[in-house]
Amino acid sequence: MSMQSRRTFIQTTVAAACALPILMTTKNSIAQTPPTAPVAPTDPMAIALGYVDDATKVDVAKYPRKAGPEGAKMLCSNCILYAGGDIKIPGKDGVWGKCNVIASGLVNSNGWCNSWAPKAA
Ligand code: SF4
Numbered sequence: 001m002s003m004q005s006r007r008t009f010i011q012t013t014v015a016a017a018c019a020l021p022i023l024m025t026t027k028n029s030i031a032q033t034p035p036t037a038p039v040a041p042t043d044p045m046a047i048a049l050g051y052v053d054d055a056t057k058v059d060v061a062k063y064p065r066k067a068g069p070e071g072a073k074m075l076c077s078n079c080i081l082y083a084g085g086d087i088k089i090p091g092k093d094g095v096w097g098k099c100n101v102i103a104s105g106l107v108n109s110n111g112w113c114n115s116w117a118p119k120a121a
Contacts, residue, residue: 038053094110101115
């Protein structure tokens with residue numbers, strides 16, 4: 001390897017080593033950006049799980065576990081998968097939070113989906 005090639009190799013390696021932490025930080029920042037808007041009605045995961053912003057509007061014929069007094073108690077706010085956040089969204093009713101399943105947007109604390117599971121007591 002010539003002196004010029006060795007110098008170029010070392011410069012390139014040092015530059016890459018310096019840039020790596022910056023790239024990793026940027027990538028992590030983007031990946032961890034929390035949602036700030038409600039989950040879109042067109043979200044495939046929300047559709048698949050029957051998510052609704054208002055748990056009183058669940059189609060209990062399709063989701064019979066949501067029927068009756070026990071079903072009425074099932075809300076995002078008491079779901080083990082609700083990461084919360086107590087977020088108010090301008091122009092939207094209620095309090096919103098993050099969901100560990102439907103991650104593309106915020107879910108309403110009074111919402112529900114078929115992945116509901118009780119929070120540990
Ligand atoms: S998994 Fe839980 S918190 Fe997420 S949408 Fe379904 S009921 Fe709500």
